[in-house]
Amino acid sequence: MQIDYQRERAEFEWDIPEDYNLPAVIESHAEQFGHRLAIKFRDDEGGEEQRTYADLRDDMNRFANALESLGVGEGDRVMHLLPRHPDVFAIQLGALKRGAILVPCSAMLKPKDLQFRANDCEATTIVCHDELTEMVEPILDETPLDTMVVLDGSRTGSWESFAALVDGESTEHDGPDIGAQSPMSINYTSGTTGQPKPVLHRHRWMHCFERVNGRYWWGVEQGTDFEDELLWATTGTGWAKWFWSPVGVALTTGASQLIYRGDFDPKTFLSLMEEEGVTRLCAVPTQYRMFTQEDDMADYDLSLTEVVSAGEPLNREPIQAFDEAFGVTPRDGYGQTETVALVTNYPGIDVKPGSMGKPTPGLGTTIIDTVDDEEVEPGEIGEIAVPVDSPAIFDGYFEKPNLDEKTFSGAYYRTGDLASEDKDGYFFFEGRADDIIISSGYRIGPFEVEDALIGHSAVAEAAAVGSPHTERGNVVKAYVILADGYEGSDELVEELQEYMKEETAPYKYPRRIEFVDELPKTSSGKIRRIELRDKEQAKFG
Template sequence: MAVSYTDERDSFEWDIPAAYNIPAVIESHADSFGDRIALRFLDSDGRRAERTYDDLRRDMNRFANALESLGVEKGDRVIHLLPREPDVFAIQLGALKRGALLVPSSSMLKPKDIEFRANDCNATTAVVHESLVGMVDEVRDDTPLERFVVLGGDADRWTQFAELVDGESDRHDGPALAAEDPMSINYTSGTTGKPKPVLHRHRWMRCFELVNAPYWWGVTADDDLSDELLWATTGTGWAKWFWSPVGVGLTTGATQFVYAGEFDPGTFLNIMEQEEVTRLCAVPTQYRMFAQHDLGSYDLQLREALSAGEPLNREPIEAFREAFDVTPRDGYGQTETVALLTNYPGIDVKPGSMGKPTPGLGTTIIDEDGAEVGVGEIGEIAVPVDSPGIFDGYYDKPHLDEQTFHGDYYRTGDLASRDEDGYFFFEGRADDIIISAGYRIGPFEVEDALVSHEAVAEAAAVGSPHEERGSIVKAFVVLTDGYEGSDDLVADLQAFMKAETAPYKYPREIEFVEALPKTSSGKIRRIELRSQERE
């Protein structure tokens, strides 16, 4: 679906019904086209499964009834750790139908991360895949968690999902839900403290339907989607899962593909060919690795290719364009927002550009005083605080709200410039966030873990340019007395980090230094280290 940028920008209107909620959308889809396939699932062992929209409705309501039998009420927090599995949508939708708030968590986290999240938002229910229950069991007695549901098998002191939903009604008379009711708490990373709890309301999903679907994926609920198959390669614990599989796939009524297997470029290309995927959303690292293959040997049915997480460089764009006559299109947004910038279907893609502002958001670039900057000037990407497409604040954290909302704007912390044609270009990160292979990594989390090692006195983490991953985490380390830098110590610190934090956060490079650059007040000047790495 090609659109006119000017026409869409000028004519866009927000249409968010007061009673909007995603469980009601599923009910409507099931009534209208219940036999349409909502989900096609495949895992690395060849196991397949399908779910129609009627199946989703039944499974959603059965799990909602099961949660009610356990005592889950409207407003309760339900934390989940789930790989890509056929029942993920049933679990998420069922919790929402019950009026609970979802707390998505990545399977790459560590037990202490789960402990922090559960305590921070006072989560009382955990729904976890059998392969991940150990992460919760290790800390369960140190959290407010009271109810434990396991998906896929048995676990001591856990209630089986299959047994829980067996015999439950496929109708659920749950609490009334509205667009302004809380829906989820998605944790994000910062540079000066713990992950932050981003609170979203049910209207978030409607905003995805109105913005992400037409202006990024190129689909709408009014389109003929019978020959479309959408594939977003994200995991269930990330905000990106809500950006695409839930916020676009489910809201529009499309059929989407879910693969439960580790990323391998050849495998993914074969899958796209065999399953006849028509629209793909992947991260730049995956596109860069795709481009190293002989793309001309694959007969793909792709109509659109989307990228998000960090700027996509020219080489994979040109490789996909040449092989498949499809131009990968960047989009930009955050856990706190919908897509703020996209390379719209139908407009020219400028390599390296984040695209143009999506309609209705009012995305702009401002200086420190909140004034809009001119063409070519660098400033901070910002969105008016009254925009429906952003979050309302951090869950039970008014002090964080005060730091983030400034006057008329929500400040994203990302720096950009704008050219004469209205395209935005990423210039850096005001808050030092590292983006590696699509993962957002707060340097504080890396540094905090490193200095807990007896050999480390001080540490600073920055992003270092990398051909495939965009950036990698590099740590500058000041050693404690009695230790000397060596390859063996680098390996020891890396192994230590992999045990202490999520694997994608460990520093792939470590440089031992005598001292770190600091301001007069003692704050680390990461900007100097980043500049050093770029040079």
């Protein structure tokens, strides 16, 4: 697929059917091509399963009927805590068919995090895998949860068995009327600066993913010839990115996708792509970086035609390595739990390493001043923003009117992420608004520092923050995780600083470097620079 970017930006129009909803999309797929492979599932113990689109429809309706028998209905909040599993879609789609609202949770959370979510949105139902019930048991008496369904487990105590519930249920279900404006999910933010916020999305979110993420990122849409295509997004079920790709792109367009249950290992994942003939891959930057650390990466015979990345900016090294090894250029995309892909390196673009790409058609994404709603000039750092009337952003925070008023009172939804735009219209990520380092009057984005540092062979991962300084206000401080075979020393600090002076403007080099074994991160893997800033403030402030 090749995109005529200027023409599509000029001609894009939203046309979201009022009756649009995800279960209806699956039913339509089942009628049109029910025999088509929807899911190819594999796990790290050698297990394999498949589901067609007709299977998805039938499984969805069976579980919807089971939920109805349990009293779950329209507007009820249904939490789920599940690994990548062949029945995940049946659970999600079945709940949606009942008009319920999904509340995804990750196994990386702690019981207290689950308790917070259950109480915050007043969830009454949870579907949990048997291996994860121990995370839920301690909080049951402290939450509204009173309907518990266990996957891959038998009925015990207050838990209902998923297998027993769906056994013998009808493959037809007459649920409530739902449409584009019906609530669909409450996705909690990562909580990088405070308590996670309950982001409410409606079913139209899926239509926006199909129109935007599918076409302007993955390079697929309904009508694509999927005969020889297999998509793979490596994300987990508890994150908004699961809705971005496995649901919002693969399911809405009718594509076939691979689902793998197992921990990330670069050799295993490369082998899976080779064995299954994966043609389109979506992974996170950390995974791309680990792929490229495999000396024999280029020896794998992969069928990749498109590779995309999201979650944090993608560094130049994995972009170049994938291009050299497989002849495909990873294309970065940017968005949030609250949005679709706001900025992408769309199919056919000339990728500029370090750039998020260009604003996707139909959204009006721009960069505005951090104080007022005026757009900044090219080259200036500002805040990425989207007009508040865009259908491709969230509808507000679930039952948080004060937050809604604060968020939507102006002309733009402010993302809190800073970027700059070059003369060719490419956006470059500069960091979170709170992450910008101001040193001697210069505004320095942490990602540029981190990206340059990772280019050195000694650096596996890095985080840059402002460190208080009596004369400069702040200086750049880099926390560095070393690559295998390297040890921290004063000589290496000096080597990295000299290297950085060659790679970036001199005022951006890290005047302070600390070698660490790990970096503080959110449960979704984003660096919590606020903890590092607090550490510097305590030391030098």
